[in-house]
Amino acid sequence: MTTDSPAAVLWDMDGTIVDTEPYWMQAEEELVGSFGGSWTHEDGLQMVGNGLAVSAAILQDAGVALSTDEIIQRLTGRVQELLETDGVPWRPGARELLAELSERGVPTALVTMSMSSMAEQIVDLIGFPVFRLIVAGDHVENPKPHPEAYLLAASKLGVPIEHCVAFEDSVPGVAAAAASGAVTIAVPHIVELPEHPGYTLWPSLAGRTLSDIATVFVETSQNQEVVTP
Structure with a gap:
């Protein structure tokens, strides 16, 4: 884990990790x-x-x-x-990036609006331990685009949400992650996402590494410091 890495990486599931x-x-x-x-x-x-x-x-x-x-x-x-x-249709690059985060000891959480039973099934099928916790749709009162799920994940991990990076693929998901204060990386799948100052747009996770995540985290954090009065 590099010095400039986020304190945790928070992952949406459907459409981001798996093509369900x-x-x-x-x-x-x-x-x-x-x-x-x-x-x-x-x-x-x-x-x-x-x-x-x-x-x-x-x-x-x-x-x-x-x-x-x-x-x-x-x-x-x-x-x-x-x-x-x-079978589980993995999104390109997702398992590889999860494996690197696991190997480097970066805390991760799964933040999904699917039921916990399904989230646990996907986690079991990944093939290696990666997520420290799951926040599922049956764990929160307010679904995405409300930020509750992301705020709960950061709280349970014991890290400030603004020190987290969140991966999302949908309009409600990106809105939830950005509203929570997490540095948000949008990786669109079925629904196109436009360029927006509230998140960083990646066309795919294929070939991406922890170094790429750290770069986005540092650049976004620096930009936020500049605009904060």
Whole structure:
């Protein structure tokens, strides 16, 4: 771990570490279809990065006559089935960067709006120990884009949030990470993210290292010091 490295790195899961969005979209399409409705790819895009309760409300509006908890359990269960049968689709460079952080002793946390059972399943399948803790959707009152999950992760790790770097891929996720005060790196996947002064945009994690993270952390921290009165 270098002197200029962040105190911790906080990771979103779906779309950032693993490409589970197609699994979620399949689960949504199947669920809506079971109630006689139709669900398109464009419909699925509006769900990316949302808290599961928010997604459940959208599905109820699409005709799914189930309670919020029932929808969450049905979706999560189906995605977990697909992970078991079809495997874990890792995002390019994610496992390699996680491995380096683990080897270098950089504290990390998983910050996801998925249920803790699914997050634990993904963590178990990584193949090496990396995350010191998981903050999942069923651990917080307020889903992303609210910063609660990131603030909770930093608090549990015992580090100031402004000394953390957060990785995200979605609009709600990037908004949550940036609002928390973490140095935010956006790695868009299914939904395009525009350039913005509130975060650093990387097209991919492929080939990225701790040195790259440290560079963003130092440059962003210095810029924040310049604009702070």
